[in-house]
Amino acid sequence: MFGYTGKNLKIDLTTKSFEIFDTDEVLCKRYLGGRGFGVSIISDRITKDPFSEEIPIIFATGPLLATPSVTSGRMSVISRSPLTNTVFDSSVGGRFGTSLKKAGFDYLEIVGMSDKWVGIVIDGGLVRIEDGTWASGLNTKQVFEHFKDKYSTAVIGIAGENLVRFASIVFDNGHYHAGRGGLGAVMGYKRLKYIAVRGDNPIQIHHPDSLKTAVKDVMRLLRASPAIYGEFGLHRYGTACLVDVIHAKRLEPTENFKKTFFEHSSRYSAYAINHNYKSISSGCNGCPILCKKTGKDEMPIPEYETLSHFGALNCNYSLEIITEANRLCNLYGLDTISTASTIACYKEISGQVFEPKGILQLIHDIAHRNGNLGFILGEGSLRYADSVGMRHLSMSVKGLELPAYDPRGSYGMALGYAVSNRGGCHLRAYPISHEILRKPVATDRFSFEGKARIIKIAEDTNAIIDSLTACKFIFFAVSLEEFANILNAVTGLTHNVQSLLEIGDRICRLERVLNNKNGFTSKDDDLPQRFFEEEGSSSKNVKIRPINRQDFLDARGRYYTLRGADKQGRIIIADEKAH
Numbered sequence: 040m041f042g043y044t045g046k047n048l049k050i051d052l053t054t055k056s057f058e059i060f061d062t063d064e065v066l067c068k069r070y071l072g073g074r075g076f077g078v079s080i081i082s083d084r085i086t087k088d089p090f091s092e093e094i095p096i097i098f099a100t101g102p103l104l105a106t107p108s109v110t111s112g113r114m115s116v117i118s119r120s121p122l123t124n125t126v127f128d129s130s131v132g133g134r135f136g137t138s139l140k141k142a143g144f145d146y147l148e149i150v151g152m153s154d155k156w157v158g159i160v161i162d163g164g165l166v167r168i169e170d171g172t173w174a175s176g177l178n179t180k181q182v183f184e185h186f187k188d189k190y191s192t193a194v195i196g197i198a199g200e201n202l203v204r205f206a207s208i209v210f211d212n213g214h215y216h217a218g219r220g221g222l223g224a225v226m227g228y229k230r231l232k233y234i235a236v237r238g239d240n241p242i243q244i245h246h247p248d249s250l251k252t253a254v255k256d257v258m259r260l261l262r263a264s265p266a267i268y269g270e271f272g273l274h275r276y277g278t279a280c281l282v283d284v285i286h287a288k289r290l291e292p293t294e295n296f297k298k299t300f301f302e303h304s305s306r307y308s309a310y311a312i313n314h315n316y317k318s319i320s321s322g323c324n325g326c327p328i329l330c331k332k333t334g335k336d337e338m339p340i341p342e343y344e345t346l347s348h349f350g351a352l353n354c355n356y357s358l359e360i361i362t363e364a365n366r367l368c369n370l371y372g373l374d375t376i377s378t379a380s381t382i383a384c385y386k387e388i389s390g391q392v393f394e395p396k397g398i399l400q401l402i403h404d405i406a407h408r409n410g411n412l413g414f415i416l417g418e419g420s421l422r423y424a425d426s427v428g429m430r431h432l433s434m435s436v437k438g439l440e441l442p443a444y445d446p447r448g449s450y451g452m453a454l455g456y457a458v459s460n461r462g463g464c465h466l467r468a469y470p471i472s473h474e475i476l477r478k479p480v481a482t483d484r485f486s487f488e489g490k491a492r493i494i495k496i497a498e499d500t501n502a503i504i505d506s507l508t509a510c511k512f513i514f515f516a517v518s519l520e521e522f523a524n525i526l527n528a529v530t531g532l533t534h535n536v537q538s539l540l541e542i543g544d545r546i547c548r549l550e551r552v553l554n555n556k557n558g559f560t561s562k563d564d565d566l567p568q569r570f571f572e573e574e575g576s577s578s579k580n581v582k583i584r585p586i587n588r589q590d591f592l593d594a595r596g597r598y599y600t601l602r603g604a605d606k607q608g609r610i611i612i613a614d615e616k617a618h
Contacts, residue, residue, distance in 0.1 A: 040062065040064065040067070040243075040530075041243050041244060041245040041529060041530045041531050042102035042103065042106065042242065042243075042244070042245070042526075042529040042530040043062055043067060043072075043102060043145050043530075044062070044140060044143050044144055044145050044240070044242070045061060045062050045145070046059055046060070046061060046062060046143050046144055046145065047059070047060055047061075047062055047144055047145050047146050047147070047148065048144045048146075048147045048148070048161070048166065049147075049148045049149075049150070050147070050148070050149050050150070050151075050159060050166070050168065051150050051151040052149065052150070052151040052152055052153040052157065052168070052229050052230070052231060053092060053150075053151030053152055053153070054151065055153075055157075055168050057166050057168070059144075059164075062145045066079060066080075067102070069542065069545065070506065070542065070545070070546060071101065071102065071503065071506040071507065071542055072099060072100060072101030072102050072104075072145070072506050072507065072508060073099050073100065073101040073113075073114060073115040073128075073130075073505050073506040073507065073508035074099070074115040074117065074128045074130070074502060074505035074506045074508070074546065075502065075505075075506035075542065075545075075546045076097070076099040076115075076117075076145070076146055076506070077097045077099045077115055077116075077117025077128055077146075078117060078126055078128065078546060078549055078550050078553065079549065080095070080097055080099075080117075080146070080148060081094075081095060081097065081117060081118065081119070081126065081553075082549065082553060085119060085126055085553040085556055085557065086556055086557060087119070088119075089118065089119045089120060089121035089124065089221075089224075089225055089228075090121060090202070090224075090225075090228045091228075092150070092151050092152040092229075093150070094118060094119050094150075094225065095118065095148050095149060095150045096116065096117070096118040096148075096149050096222065096225050096226060096229070097115075097116070097117040097118065097146055097147070097148050097149075098114060098115075098116055098135075098136075098139060098146060098147040098149075098193070098234075099114060099115050099116075099117060099145070099146040099147075100114050100136050100139055100140040100144075100145055100146060100508065101113075101114070101115075101136075101506055101507045101508035101509075102507065102526060102529055102530050103507045103508065103509060103525065103526065103529060104136050104137060104140050104242075104508060105136075105137045105140040105141050105242045105324075106242050106244055106250070106325075106529050107244075107250060107251075107254060107325070108250065108254065108325065108509075108525050108529060109254055109257045109258065109261075109325065109326075109327065109509075109513060109525070110323065110325060110326045110327075110328070110509045110510035110512075110513050111137075111324065111325040111508075111509065112132055112133065112134070112136065112137055112322075112323030112324030112325045112326055113130055113131060113132050113136060113323055113508040113509060113510060114130075114131055114135060114136025114139065114508055115128050115129065115130055115131070115505055115506075115508060116128065116129045116131060116208060116217040116222050117129075118222055118225045119225075120219075120220030120221055120222070120439075120461075120462075121202070121204045121220075121221040121224050121225065121228075122204040122205050122219075122220050122221040122377070122419050122438055122439060122462075123220055123437045123438040123439050123461070123462040124437075124438070124557055125220070125437055125439075125460060125461060125462055125554050125557070125559065126460065126461075126550050126553045126554060127219075127220035127221075127222065127461060128461070128505065129208075129216075129217035129218060129219060129220065129222055130466075130505050130508065130511075131208075131210055131215050131216070131217045132210075132214075132215045132322070132323030132324075132326070132331075132510070133191065133210045133211040133214060133215035133323055133324070134191040134210075134211055134324055135191040135192070135193055135210050135211065135215075135236060136324075136508065137191075137324045137325075138190070138191040138236040138237050138238055139161070139191075139236050139238070140238070140242065141237075141238035141239055141240050141241075141242070142161050142162070142163055142164070142236055142237065142238030142240070143163065143164050143238060143240050144161075147161075147234075149229065149231065151229065152228065152229045152230060153229060153230040153231065154230070155170070155171075155172060155230060156170075156171040156172045156174065156175040156230050156231075156232050157169065157170065157171040157230060157231060157232070158170075158171035158174065158231070158232050158233040158234070158235065159231065159233070159234045159235070160190070160234075160235045160236075161234070161235070161236045161237070161238070162190075162236075162237055162238075163237070163238050163239070163240070171230075171231070171232040171233060174232045174233060175200065175232060176197065176200070178196050178197065178370040178371065179194045179195070179196045179209040179213060179369060179370055179371075179372055180212070180213065180369075180370055182194045182232070182233055183211075183212050183213070186233075186235050189237065190235035190236060190237045191210070191211055191235070191236050191237065192210065192211065192233055192234065192235045192236075193208050193209070193210050193217075193233065193234045193236075194208070194209050194210075194232065194233045194372070195207075195208055195209070195223040195226045195227055195231075195232060195233070195372045196209065196223070196370060196371040196372025196373070196406065197371050197372070197406050197407060198223060198224075198371045198372045198373045198405070198406040198417075199223030199224055199226055199227035199372045200227050200232075201227070201406065201407065201408045201417065202224045202227050202228060202417075203221070203223075203224060203373065203405060203406060203408070203417040204221045204224055204417065204418055204419045204422075205218075205219065205220070205221050205224075205373065205374040205377035205378065205381075205419055205440075206221055206222075206223030206224040206227060206372050206373060206374070207219075207221075207222065207223045207368075207372050207373060207374045208222055208223045208226060208372070209223075209369060209372050212337060213339055213369035213370075214321070214331055214333070214337075214339050215323075216369075216374070218374035218375070218376070218377075219374050219376065219377065219439060219461075219462075219464065220439065220461070220462070221374075223372045244528070244529050245527075245528065245529060245530055245531035246527075246528045246531065247528075249524070249527070249528035250525065250528035250529060252524075252528075253521065253524040253525045253528050254525065256521055256524070257513070257517050257521050257522075257525070258327065260516045260517045260521070261327060261328070261513065261516050261517070263516070264515055264516035266476055266478055266515040266516065267328055267512070267513075267515055267516050271309070273328055273330045273512055273515075274320070274327075274328055274329060274330070276309035276310075276312075276313065276332075277309070277318075277320075277330045277331065277332040277340070277342065277343075278330060278342040278343035278344075279307075279308065279309035279312050279332070279340070279341075279342065279343055279346060280309045280343075281343040282304055282305075282307065282308045282309060282343060282346055282347065283304075283305070283308050283309070283310075284475060284476070285343075285347070285443065285444065285475070286300070286301070286304045286305075288448060288475055288484075288581075289448060289575060289576055289577070289578060289581055289583055290444055290445050290448035290449060290475065291304060291347065291351050291443070291445065292347065292348070292351060292352050292434075292441070292443055292444070292445045293351040293352060293354070293576070294352070294354055294383070294387070295352065295380075295383040295384055295386065295387040295432065295434060296352075296434045296441070296445060296567075296569060296570075297387070297569075297573070298575065298576045299445045299447060299448060299575030299576045299583050300575075300576035300578075301350065301351035301354070301356075303350075303356035304347070304350060304351055304356070306350075306356040306357070306358055307341075307346050307350050307356065307358045307361055311358060312332070312340055312341075312346075312358065315358060316332075316334040316335075316338075316340060316362075317334070317335075318332035318333060318334055318340050319332065319333050319334075320332060321333055323510070326510060328510070328512055328513065330512060338362075338366065339365065339366075339369060340362070340365075341361055341362060341364075341365040341375070343443060344375065344376050344442050344443045345361070345364075345365050345368075345375040345376070345379070346361055347443035348375065348376055348379035348380060348383070348442075348443055349361040349364045349365070349375070349379045349398065351443075352379055352380065352383045352443070353379060353382060353383050353386065353395075353398060355395040355398065357395045360395040360396065360398060360399065363399055364378075364379070364398055364399060364402060367399060367402045367403065367406075368402065371402070371403075371406035372406075373402065373405065373406055376440055376442050376443075377419060377420070377439070377440045378402060378405065379398075380420055380434060380435070380440035380441065381405070381416050381419060381420040381423065381440065382398060382401050382402075382416070383434075384420040384423065384424055384432055384433055384434065385401070385412075385416060385420075385423065387432055388423075388424060388427060388429050388432055401413075401416065404416070405417045419433075419435075419438060419440070420433040420434070420435055420440055421433040421435050421438045422438075431567060431568050431569070432567075432569075433567065434463075434567055434569070435462070435463050435567070436456050436457060436459065436462050436463035436563075436564075436565070436566065436567075437459075437461075437462035437463065437559070437563050438462060439461065439462025439463040439464060440463060441456060441463040442463070442464070442465045444465055444471055445570075445575055445583075446566060446570050446586065447570055447574075447575045447583050447584065447585065447586055448484060448485075448575060448583055449470060449471060449474050449475065449484050450474075450484060450485060450486060450487050450490060450586065450591075450594075451468070451470025451471075451473070451474050451482065451484070451490045451493060451494060452465065452470050452471060452474070453566060453570065453586055453591060454470075454487065454490050454491065454494050454591070454594050454595065454598065455467060455468035455469075455470050455494050455497075455498075456566060457564045457565055457566055457591075457595060458494065458564050458595065458598055458602075458608075459498075460547065460550035460551055460554055461550075466501065466511060467497075467498050467501060468493075468494045468497035468498050468501065469497065469501070469511060470482075470490070470493065470494065470497065472514075472515060473493070476515070478515050478516075479518075485584075487590050487591065487593070487594035490594055491594050491595075491597035491598040491600075491601055492597075492601060494598060495598060495601045495602055496540070498543070498547050499540045499543030499544045499546075499547055500514070500519060500540065500543060501543075502542075502543040502544075502546040502547050503519060503522075503539045503540070503542060503543040503546075504522075506542070506543075506546065507522065507526065509522065518536070519536045519539050519540070520535075520536050522539075523535050523536060523538075523539055526539075547602070548602065548603065548610050551602070551604065551608070551609075551610050552610045555608075555609045555610060559608070560607045560608050560609060561595070561599075561606065561607045561608035563608075564595060564608050566586070566591070570585065570586050571585050571586050571587075571588045571591070572585055573585055
């Protein structure tokens with residue numbers, strides 16, 4: 040099986056046993072890898088509670104991983120989210136996926152629940168489940184230091200141990216996270232503190248010369264892209280380059296999304312970061328973009344979402360506080376978007392005004408579940424707001440806190456947030472690329488015209504990207520056509536754009552079916568009422584109006600039709616050949 044190892048590993052933490060078995064070729068053909076593998080594998084157990092022995096957590100590689108393909112260093116982590124109760128996947132960079140695949144496995148499936156804290160060590164084909172009590176209570180950096188660089192490691196911090204519903208899994212010295220949906224809490228419930236992996240088995244490629252040609256084609260397009268290699272592009276400044284862009288468009292979530300403009304955001308812009316920290320570029324295995332930025336002592340520099348949410352969303356312009364908040368979230372294993380948004384929600388509901396340093400204390404309290412406040416905020420903004428009778432002030436969709444793009448200034452994002460199978464996520468469709476960055480073609484950001492079809496196609500495309508597994512940023516410059524050539528060279532298959540989009544549609548439809556099984560309908564494909572009732576921060580050049588609700592509902596209805604769902608958002612015909 041070119042591009043695949045042909046073997047997988049399943050570990051049962053209850054019995055402390057494991058088995059190695061063959062990769063299903065039908066699974067490869069219908070779901071490709073990564074995210075597709077995960078949602079198919081979990082499909083028969085999706086109704087199980089996220090905090091149960093029966094729910095699996097899956098670490099899935101893709102056919103391009105550990106090959107010379109461009110941006111081939113990513114993988115997916117899949118389970119059911121304890122924050123949203125949706126099927127959930129998280130795309131992760133770094134070395135872990137490459138190490139897992141070179142150890143000989145296409146995916147790792149973990150089930151059961153240990154009676155004490157354990158760790159998993161995979162050293163080539165050797166697998167052991169070891170006593171992990173030594174690591175209980177340690178922060179992620181302390182565990183990374185134990186393994187040094189001998190292994191690629193996936194670790195949970197104190198937040199995952201305490202089952203904070205938005206706890207993340209932290210990889211490779213804190214530079215990469217499986218964040219958002221609380222997959223760190225799934226590991227925590229299983230009493231699995233860490234996974235350490237290394238391997239050096241080569242991956243067989245069907246046609247190396249064709250792969251070299253396909254990679255050269257991609258690199259030519261990358262070098263010509265202003266968004267990637269331009270003066271203010273991702274290669275030079277990382278995702279922080281978005282701070283000034285979103286600020287200028289008055290798309291900047293401020294004060295728990297009450298406003299869309301923060302006058303002090305230049306204090307934490309990409310230029311300010313570069314000036315203050317003299318940042319160094321790094322990135323995932325096989326990535327020429329190198330969008331990750333680090334300071335001295337390899338300190339991870341906050342990315343755009345973290346900058347904006349610990350900044351504008353919480354009315355804080357101290358880069359020092361934002362950087363420290365990011366550091367604490369790395370140590371404790373917390374998703375920065377949900378942490379910052381939950382704190383902003385608390386600030387609005389409670390009416391409390393506190394110094395920026397108060398943010399740091401709340402992060403500590405959330406991770407440790409200190410007191411009643413720390414405990415309830417660790418449940419996420421929706422459960423917190425619901426507990427005080429102000430559910431409408433949680434800026435979330437399906438319980439997942441919204442990222443740093445206000446939907447009143449990006450109607451594609453408004454629709455994308457609402458219908459996302461994952462919850463309030465910008466990466467399912469990422470309409471910012473065409474509505475703000477004007478790539479691949481510009482669209483009117485204040486119109487729903489054509490957005491249903493655009494969102495559907497973008498969701499299918501991103502499902503493929505997460506299954507290959509590749510990086511979404513590279514698609515600012517290239518298309519599935521170039522990646523079909525790469526995939527075919529690696530695997531010997533004969534995919535084209537249409538066949539890949541069919542797989543993407545299959546994955547997205549299956550995710551919606553799985554959510555439907557857990558009671559999700561059109562009532563969950565919606566936005567907080569604030570966006571339909573309150574204006575954003577307008578200026579003389581741009582008016583940020585509330586979203587017209589009927590226009591939104593009409594666009595959502597068109598999306599359902601295109602996705603093959605009924606008026607309640609339920610898929611009528613499911614894929615009967617799921618794993």
